[in-house]
Amino acid sequence: MPLRDQKKSRVTLLDVARHANVSRATASLVIRKSPLVGSETRARVEEVMRELGYVYNMGAARLRAERSHTVGVIVPNLTNPFFAELLSGIEAMIDDAGLVVILANSGDLVERQDVVMQRMREHGVDGVILCPAAGTEPTYLRRATEWNLPLVQVLRHISDEADYAGVDYAGGMHQAVDYLVSLGHHRIAFAVHGPIHSAYHERISGFGEAMRSHGLGADMIIRVPNQLGEIANSANLLLNHSEPPTAVICFNDVIALGLSAGLYDCGVKIGSDFSLIGFDDVTDAEAMRPRLTSVSTAPATIGENAARLLLSRLRDPLRSPEKIVQQTQLHVRQSCAPAMIAAV
Known part of the structure; x- marks a missing residue:
């Protein structure tokens, strides 16, 4: 049958194999990206797949392999x-492994997290990467074990019974404080917001x-609102303090952006009148003026x-839980100045 006529009916893997002059098993290995297939054979099979318009039936493969080739990711704030x-x-790691990410937002609510997790299970995800909502109990991870659902904690740690990928928050705070002290600052505030969780405690x-x-x-710990505009309006919490700080470290860059705007509105110049350090060093840090010094x-x-921990767990479900804790790095830019200049 000519290729143009073949496209009129549903193309099967057997059709691909016949046109490529290989066995069905070989064609299947090409689809699964097996290293057992030579490069020339792989190229020939892939070219036939494109010509025939063959589409891999993931649903059928899921039933055969009892794998969905999907990974759930649940975060508290998009x-x-x-x-x-x-x-x-x-996504970079999961995509390289031939899997697809299903993303969901818990809103940092345990109840919403329960609903989202249930939907992940209904979709048959192979595993979940979870940034636990504030208030999540350690027993929650035991439930995932009972569901036979591989799970990795990210950013927030609630139990040693599951894999964890995080960051050395305390080390980052030391870097920020040490730098400000080296500039002569002694009155340093810490601006925080949001719910209480392990990352909050560690900071x-x-x-x-x-x-x-x-x-x-x-x-001198200052609690600011969650919304960016409201954070700007709370800059007076720093300026009206009985002993005003000469510098502030922010829980994250969102707070730093808000306080920078608020201090500007109050006539305070960041990087000369006052020193400010963010935390996380997201791409917006370079867009601020003056450029934001931030803990990366x-x-x-x-x-x-x-993702690496989850893929490893999928390969070896019985291995012991593992932690990967990323070290921080202070990126110095323009938002800090010596205390003798920054005194308010």
């Missing part, structure tokens, strides 16, 4: 650019340890680490 960079790292703990290591008080957590790398 508006934060950090999670977009995290997802890019996850708070790291800030306190770093400040105390220099003989400084660590009680390399979110794309964290995503790659999480």
Whole structure:
């Protein structure tokens, strides 16, 4: 049958094999990207697939292999650019493995997380990368084990019973504090927002340890709203303090962006009148003026680490849980100045 006529009916793998003059088993190995097939044979089979318009029936393959070739990713906040960079790292690794990502937003609510996880299970995902919603109990991971669902914790750690990909938040806080102290700052604030979880505790703990290591008080913790516009309006929390700080470290770059705008509105010049450090170092840090000094957590790398752990778990479901903790790096730009200049 001519190729143009073959396209009128549903093309099967056997059709591909016949036109490529290979066995059906060989054609199947090409689809599964097996290294057992030579490059010339692979090229010939792939060319026939394109000419015939063959489409791999993933649903049928799922029934045969009891695998969906999909991976669930659940994050708490899709508006934060950090999670977009995290997802890019996850997708790069998952795509290379021939799998597809299904993304969902828990809204940082345990109840919503339960609903999303149930839908992931209904779609038969092979595993889940989860940034646990605030308030998630360690027993939640045991439930995943009972469901026979491979799961990797990312960014927030709730149990040693499952794989974890995260970052050394405390180390990042030490880098930020040490840098400001080297510039002569002694009154340093820490601006936070959002719900309480392991990453929050690790940042708070790291800030306190770093400040105390220099003989400084660590009680100047400022809580700002969650929305960017409202963060800008809260800059007076810094300026109207009984002993105003000369510098602030922000829980993330979102807060840094908001406070930068708010301080500008108050007539305070970042990088000369006042010093400001972000945390995460997302791409927006370079877009700020002055450019934002920020602690880089390399979110794309964290995503790659999480995906790598999940793929390893899929290959070896019985191995012991593993942790990959990414080190931070302070990227110094223009938003900090010596305290003798930055005094307010």
